[in-house]
Amino acid sequence: MAIEQYMPDFAVERAYDVTLASLQKEKIKAVFVDLDNTLIAWNHPDGTPEMRQWLHELQYAGIRVVVVSNNSHERVKRAVEKFGVDYESRSMKPFTLGIDRAMKRFGINKNEVIMIGDQLMTDIRAAHRAGIRSVLVKPMVQSDAWETQFNRWRERRMLKKIEAKYGPINYQKEM
Template sequence: MMKAFKPTWMVNTIYSISPSQLKSHGIRAVFTDLDNTLIAWNNPDGTPELKAWMQSLKDANIPLLVVSNNSHNRIERAVAKLELPFISRALKPLATGINRAMKKLELKPHEVVMVGDQLLTDIAASNQAGVYSILVKPLIDSDQWNTQINRFFEKYVMKQMLKENPTLSWQESLND
């Protein structure tokens, strides 16, 4: 059962995932959750570190696309300054949004990685879609009310998953 929630990698922050690491694994596009993964849920402007990371992906010709359960209007407002394409109402933990994003970019599952901060939505959807997945630590400790419910259950799932996969641990990069 815990296999559904097992990420390919667990990396401390999205910003430490380099284009060269992605390319070494054959990854041609990055899909990312929005809140507490790409930006803090309460700060849509992003950080200089985010902008530098986004530029490094752009320079390496690796598209970045937001795949979020949020509404079209919420994501559009949040990423307006970042000028990112997105898939709204992704229906994670289902693979629906990831599949729509792959179709949009004409990519196959082995060419994509989904990055997110939640096992129960982002990683479960990644595994269902058959794409690589990276679990990152949330950017900030607070969450929207609806995410707080997931975090409660996620603690148990994480404990069980790590018990079943003792070699899985937090890394600084994909190549650790």
């Protein structure tokens, strides 16, 4: 297992630190974003005013935002319908199923999209497998839903390998 497959292209504190200007500079036309602990805290489904403003800015500028989540259709729909964003549920990350479906559904080319997520083992790995750029963010809350806890254990082990080879991941304030 090559650790490079888990290295993000960018690392920022929060999804909202991926600014409109940085997306335009990178010629990004679509943002795929994980749901739990990336867009919203898994235990706080209404999101924050800052998140709503970020979504509004991107959408107003014509950048498509698609939530790509491993959660069930019902869970993702309930979480994002109030934000007016598209979504792909049951994405099966770290596999590329959801990313591939979203790119095909919206006619998005690999070089025009970026995946934002809080997990190396699912979000970043899926982005690498799909051939798209990735942004790692810090989880919004330190607790996880029970389904995620095993991945966090595996992630800690992978982070130690990454740090041993490349040093610690340096989270920036923007891409």
